[in-house]
């Protein structure tokens with residue numbers, strides 16, 4: 001599905017975070033978002049993902065306008081169509097890695113056995129199968145981030161949003177996570193929108209959108 | 219190659235003697251390699267032959283060559299082309315040329331930001347190529363790609379730093395360009 005944000009604007013009090021940003025994410029495309037600190041990268045991600053509502057402009061997933069849906073319908077759409085990888089893997093600490101990865105599928109009504117099978121398959125692709133029964137607190141940051149990538153992919157979302165997915169990792173661990181995220185997303189046809197301040201990370205994308213002062217500069 | 223384009227850029231705001239151009243060149247870009255006057259006059263001769271500048275007069279007085287040149291329309295077009303076209307990202311060459319392009323853009327009254335934004339995209343495109351090489355190549359190919367990627371990354375950081383300082387740089391360049399305030 002094509003995700004399109006047009007003329008997006010959003011302020012926080014007096015701070016202009018987005019000021020007429022336009023961006024289109026084609027099906028299966030991997031796009032990096034770069035720009036100086038405070039240029040609106042995270043805000044853009046949150047607006048595209050339907051977490052924040054823009055004050056101006058609109059967000060469409062194919063023909064459907066999603067920015068003005070009521071909250072409950074937006075969260076359902078997020079759950080079904082989007083996946084998320086954040087800087088500090090926001091895995092549920094009480095659940096095992098396997099249960100974390102299976103969680104979006106369970107919430108979407110996938111039977112337990114099938115969800116567990118898919119979780120195990122993805123954890124295998126990410127080379128953390130043997131850690132499946134551990135909790136997030138019992139694995140390294142890089143291993144947890146790999147589980148977060150598996151969780152983001154589990155329900156085959158149209159778009160995966162990643163905000164500094166390797167920001168807390170050293171470059172070797174970061175590469176493993178990026179290889180997995182971009183490699184599997186390509187295999188499964190999910191698009192990826194990935195905020196990063198590192199050019200070496202952006203090099204995994206098909207193209208880079210550069211933000212300045214809440215607008216796309218290049 | 220870029221010496222001739224730099225001289226063209228320095229000539230654009232107003233017509234000049236060769237020796238004024240040389241002084242300005244050495245002030246901004248001469249750190250590593252000052253220009254020889256023979257080189258300046260040979261370059262100006264070539265630019266004249268190619269129709270990019272015109273001899274507009276000969277000043278009176280003694281001293282170095284008094285020939286005064288002005289940029290032509292074709293010269294402005296060539297300067298635009300040079301400034302607009304991103305440099306092919308190359309490990310050793312691009313830094314010096316990028317530095318020159320930023321100063322020439324500012325001193326000739328052009329915005330430098332769009333140019334640096336295009337250059338960033340050219341560097342990022344090369345970075346993607348190197349990443350693919352890194353992923354598919356053998357060990358030597360990987361080390362080779364790594365070398366280039368780290369250098370491209372350094373260039374990109376320089377570009378970000380330059381963009382962040384453009385306003386200050388423009389002020390500095392216009393101060394230098396204003397003859398009344400020029401200190402000797």
Ligand SMILES: Nc1ncnc2c1ncn2[C@@H]1O[C@H](COP(=O)(O)OP(=O)(O)OP(=O)(O)O)[C@@H](O)[C@H]1O
Pocket residue numbers: 012013015016017035036037038039040041042043044197
């Ligand atoms: N919840 C908020 N309340 C108030 N201001 C905010 C909020 N979120 C973001 N901002 C402001 O909006 C602007 C854009 O913030 P944003 O987080 O999108 O930047 P960013 O490009 O992601 O920066 P960084 O690289 O530092 O993460 C900043 O000036 C920021 O201070």
Ligand SMILES: [Mg+2]
Pocket residue numbers: 041042043
């Ligand atoms: Mg951010």
